[in-house]
Amino acid sequence: MRELLRLLPFLFASLLAQTGLTVMVVDENKLPVPAALLTIENAETGEVLQGETDAFGRSEFSAAPAGDFRIRVEKKGFYPTVFRKADLPDHGSIVAEIEMVLTHQQELSEEVEVVSSPALINPRETASGQNISNVEILNIPFPATRDIRNALPLITGAVQDYSGRIHVDGSASSQTQFRLDGFKIDNPATGLFETRITADAVRSIQLQSSRFSTEYGNASGGVFDLTSASGDDHYRFSATDFLPSFQNRKGFHLNNWTPRMTFSGPVAKGKAWFHQALDGEYGIDIIKELPVAEDTNQTWRLGGLTKGQVNLGRSHVLTGTWLFNQFRANHAGISPYDPLETTVDDRRSAYLAGLRSQSYWRNGLLLETALGMNQNRDNFWPMGQFPYEIHLERTSGNYYRSSASFARRFQFAVTATLPIRQWRGRHELKWGAEADRTSFHSSSARGPIQVFDSAGSLTREVRFTPAAPFALRDYQIGTFVQDRWNVSERLLLELGSRLDWDNMLSDFYFSPRLAASYQLNQKSKLAAGVGLFHDAVRLDLLGRPLSGHRFDLLVTEPKLLESSFTADPGTLQVPKFLNWSAGIERQLRDSLVLNVQVLGKSGLYGWAFEPGREERVESNRVRHFRLTSRREDRYRGLKLAVSGTPSPRHTVSASYTRSSARSSYLLDPDLDNLVYGTPGEGPVGWDTPHRVLAWGWTTLTKRLQAGYSLEWRSGFPFNVLNENQEVVGEANSERFPNYFSINLHLERRFRFANYEWAFRAGFNNLTDHPNPSAVNNNIDSPEFLSFTGLQDRAFLGRIRFLGKK
Secondary structure, eight states: OOOOOOEEEOOOOOTTTTTTTEEEOOOSSSOOTTTTTEEEEETOOOOOEEEEETSSSSEEESSSOSSSSEEEEEEETTOOEEEEOOOOOOOSSSSEEEEEEEEEOOOOOOOOOOOOOOOOOOOOOOEEEEEEEEEHHHSSSSSTTTGGGGGGGGTEEEEEEEOOOOTTTTGGGEEEEETTEEOOOSSSTTTOOOOOOOGGGGEEEEEEEOOOOSSSSOHHHHHHEEEOOOSSSSSSEEEOOOEEEEEEEEEEEEEEOEEEEEEEEEEEETTTTEEEEEEEEEEEEEEEOOOOTTTEEEEEEEEEEEEEESSTTTEEEEEEEEEEEEEEEEEEEEETTTOOOOOOEEEEEEEEEEEEEEOOTTTTTEEEEEEEEEEEEEEEEOOOOSSEOSSSSSSESSSSSEEEEEEEEEEEEEEEEEEEEEESEEEEEEEEEEEEEEEEEEEEEEOOEEEEESOOOOEEEEOOOOOOOOOEEEEEEEEEEEEEEEEESEEEEEEEEEEEEEETTEEEEEEEEEEEEEEEEEEEEEEEEEEEEOOOOOOOHHHGGGGGGEEETTTTTEEEEEEEEEEOOGGGGEEEEEEEEEEEEEEETTEEEEEEEEEEEEEEEEEEEOOOOOOETTTTTEEEEEEEEEEEEEEEEEEEOOOOOEEEEEEEEEEEEEEEEEOOOOOOOOHHHHHHHHOOEEOOOOOOHHHHHHHHEEEEEEEEEEEEEEEEEOOOOEBBTTTSSSOOOSOOOOOOOEEEEEEEEEEEEEETTEEEEEEEEEETTOOOOOOOOOEEEESSSTTOOEOOOOOOEEEEEEEEEOOOO
16 A cells, blocks of 8 residues: 655754644645544553644644654544654654645545544534445445435434435424535525435535534534545546346336446646546336326436546645536326326426635635535426316326426635634634525416316316516525634533524524533543524525415305415514534444434424415405414434444444424415415424434455345324315324335445456345335325335346456
8 A cells, every 4th residue: 555644854943942743634635634533642651642633634742752652543534544653753842743644435446455443432523413425325225326315314313205305303304404515505495405416426425413513504404514526646437337227018118227427537646636427317117007108207317526626736725516417307297197198397407516715824824715606497397288187096187387497596605714822722713704695586387277076076176376477586694703612631612603694584693502522531522512593594485475376166165265375574584493412422342432412403483384364255265374483393302323343344333313303383385285274283294203223334255245224213294184185183193104124235346357346236125114105195085094105125236337456
């Protein structure tokens, strides 16, 4: 293995009249590695010193060790590095500087020698969360591995609902912030994470669910930080699933093709690098119950992530990120009950462009500036303009709605990490400011809906008023200051405050936060924190009243029921949460860590459309839904987790979560889904009182590896409705059956044509547990409480090209 570190002694007798040691930690591209844990052990006396690198990747020790000593540097997502020195010369007024290189963990075709890495307890880490690396993402089996969104539930506290949305510790998906290389990538209008990123392009995923810095605003649920892979001084190429699969359904047809490839390397060795990831998808869904030529939906998808890095000298780094997604399904929604004529032509796209500059100053100042833009576009059109008919067991006609929406965010941020100051301890001060400009454009048209009973008689007709296209714009400005105060070798305090302003609401909001970490001994630490967090303004909710009115006419009662929505930003407040948490980490063995966390969230001023009193206008009824800030949310949770490497051949992570997520208003009515009910407290739709999660892998032989993942959780709650879309009883009073799934895969590496290859085969949902995803919740239906969308046992194969040895 090539040399990973260099010993660089410098004589500075004129500057410092004492012996000291400075350790500089950088990655393979010479970027400083902050928050790396250093351990210096004296081989003769057994004395141990610990330190952590700052924003410059630097850790200073007041006295340089003499004689035999060992320096170990480690951080999650990197291969650990060890430096051994039998005798560091004592030059009196010499300050020794050691530069150590931490190499990112990655899947390499060549064999490398690495130091075994025990599970880490970082005594100077206050935030609560979890980090998974690209090695874990590639080794752990999970459904649809081509999309990074499906890997997020591998993190304790992150639950994926049936629509694919991610919920962190009881929060709505829109309350969690998603970032790629420091840029926000969630939908600017809805806050949802709808951008597809190939798993091969991601270097690490970090979730901060509690006690995180004031650097992050508008994220009461937590922050997902995704870091994309970078190139280095070696050219690398890989390809996955480049062979299509076929199906024998109404003849022999192509089934699915999801090729992915990555290519990276130097533009100028030691100075500039690139990383390119591309992925595509082409699939054909054939519905055997429908007639030939009217039974097929074709799906196309193309995406890519490009990253470039240029070192403009040792003190200035420039990084650029470009992400694009394109998707089309020409007959989305086709099923045995929804024939071709009822489908829509669904087209979507998403983009991100970002440029980041990092400048390291000699006086210890780190200045970062970032400018980016992300956008989402969603369009779909029906197959015609005939009325949409809903029958007891099928639909017919053309889908009633067409829609075109476009959301864009321009984002700018600047942060300054100030030189370290000494005053009753060590202070690392950080200041920053950010500004976002968001816009949301939408246009839609709705045709009539006709509802028929089992005898084929018309029972209800729904019509909509025309809606004009509209555009909403908003501006957000925020600033923060954070002090990372090492009071002593054992006690660390993080004190921060944040001030934000939103133009749409014309309001300022203040977010103070406090977190602490205390090291009990070498193998245990306590951490606790409390803070005020706010949610982002959702433009889609403010735009809902601009989509028109709805009129329902019951044939048995010839009176119109008019439904409309109103929203006045001047009457709304920014939703806020008081979040608190406390935890203890204990190293059980050299390679296993026990983590116990308790946490709570109390939310006020949540937005919800509440029904007003029903009015009478002539002989018709009118009901208004008004957007208010009266929803209250509450979450309580207990997490028990064990993770680490019990042996060099095994990696394991297991956790149990006991939680409760409740809200005072559980209904979300809109023009397309009017649900009537009495507001009342109950479990949210993604509440999971019990959840067990486990994953890992084991090396059976030098070239054979087994990976597994397991999830068991309580079923999600749902409403019981009658045929008039009224909630029967309490909201979310019923639940789906408990969910259980085991995924088990084997991967074999082999050489062919002088290249490295890897073949994986295995089963998802090994026990064939039903795991339904839909239910008939109409109490007036003869099929009431019948569950559908069952999950079958699935055999999967994957082949990867890894390049030359």
